[in-house]
Amino acid sequence: MLSEENEIFKSISERSNKEIYSQCVIQLDEYRARKVMSELSNGFTQSFDGKMGHKPVESELRKLITEIYERVKSGNGIVLLKGISITEINEIELGERFLRLCSLMGKPVSQSVMGDTLGRVEDMTHIDPDARGYRNREELFMHTDQPDMVCMLCVRQAKHGGDSKFASAVALHEAIKQTRLDLLSALYTGYPYHRLNEHPPGASEITEHNVPVFSEYNGELSIRYLRFNMFAAAFARNEKVPPLLQKAVNYLDELATSHYFCWITSLEKGDILFFNNYLFLHSRTAFEDNEDPVKKRLMYRVWLACDNFRSIRSELAVHPEGAGGRGGITPQHGKRPRFDYDL
Secondary structure, three states: OOOOOOHHHHHHHHHHHHHOHHHOEEEOOHHHHHHHHHHHHOOOOOOOOOOHHHOOOOOHHHHHHHHHHHHHHHOOOEEEEEOOOOOOOOHHHHHHHHHHHHHOOOEEEOOOOOOOOOEEEOOOOOOOOOEOHHHOOOOOOOEOOOOOEEEEEEEEOOOEEOOEEEEEHHHHHHHHHHHOHHHHHHHHHOEOOEOOOOOOOOOOOEOOOOEOOEEEEOOEEEEOOOHHHHHHHHHHOOOOOOHHHHHHHHHHHHHHOOOOOOEEEOOOOOOEEEEEOOOEEEEEOOEEOOOOHHHOOEEEEEEEEOOOOOOOOHHHOOOOOOHHHOOOOOOOOOOOOEOOOOO
């Protein structure tokens, strides 16, 4: 267990809270929120190319996406957008506007073998008990996704639970460096990942390379961590994760879920989260749904591959689409994102 009085953790935690989470909210007033939604409904399509900051800003939407993009790419890495009312918009139109908003900052990529560029994060275990994490209601391990940027819109909250959790990769790396330096080498070495039955035809079900948890490229630290995929690969290979790596990821999990490093927020209807997938671990708490199907928890999710976002090591790829796997998961007709190994 982590010491409640650990001054190292306290110092790093206070710095993270000051530099990241206390400054991540963009609160739109009613006028600006209406303007943004109006422009989205009118089909505003001018994409973000990384150079628009040098050109005249012509709309509230342009101002907003420029600010979000720069914060996520080069700032504290996370934005919580509040103030948008979605009460009068039906689900289909809302999804279209959200996808349009995200598309201004990058290319939406497939989030599963279903080819879903607009993902529905909801409990589907009544249909498929082995549904992938974003389609069930259980608490998730702290993890990363595949793209450059992750975007989440809260359409409906759960009856209870379903809170979003984040931990800064930079803060975690610094904490491990200062307290368990002996574990860092294993995290930089990594281990192969299982692709959980979402590998394309002709590809191996397990990566042919180690996927590092921490990596650096051009002086920038990145994190890529999917604990289940790592241990599933070891299970399929009939071996154990190396002891030092197992100690390292256990320590990483302990830190990431501790009150020192875990930031928990409850998204309200209309809230949108944007975050840099190389700078944060994220998860969500278990939740209880409403019995009425039209009131069940629903989040819309978009994975973005962004031009000139950052350079990453090719070994970060779990799936082969795009450099470093940032191109998402290969769509495969008729398949569903599910995995039934009992580890």
